[in-house]
Amino acid sequence: MCQYRKSVCGITILCDVIPMGKDYTICIRDEEGAHIGSAVMAIARPSLTGEGTSATSSVLNCLGHKDEEIARRIAESVAAALNCAVVCTCGIHIDGISSEQIQQILDACRELEHIILNDLSVIL
Numbered sequence: 001m002c003q004y005r006k007s008v009c010g011i012t013i014l015c016d017v018i019p020m021g022k023d024y025t026i027c028i029r030d031e032e033g034a035h036i037g038s039a040v041m042a043i044a045r046p047s048l049t050g051e052g053t054s055a056t057s058s059v060l061n062c063l064g065h066k067d068e069e070i071a072r073r074i075a076e077s078v079a080a081a082l083n084c085a086v087v088c089t090c091g092i093h094i095d096g097i098s099s100e101q102i103q104q105i106l107d108a109c110r111e112l113e114h115i116i117l118n119d120l121s122v123i124l
Helices: 068-082 099-123
Strands: 002-008 011-020 023-030 038-046 053-061 085-091
Touching: 002 099, 011 099, 023 068, 023 099, 038 068, 053 068, 068 085, 068 099
Parallel strands: 023 085
Antiparallel strands: 002 011, 011 023, 038 053, 038 085
């Protein structure tokens, strides 16, 4: 298991990456308000353009949670890059979050995504 950390908006986002054979489980949460807001399963498939690999995903959201964007993006990108199945759960919470803070969290998670992809590509 690998764990990644990124501090933003006064919280620390944790990301655990757990190998499951050739597949991965990824858990993204904040240290204080961890929960499961969304769960996404992505499976690699040939791209519909006929070039390269893409991913198809299924999403489960808890009522009132908006964590899908992060979970879907990371699950699909890892699945496509590594030609595997990925389950990604995400639960990040900030009371009274502003649109600026949402963007900062999205940007931080995008940075985590790039780090994860780089690290997993090196392992393979």
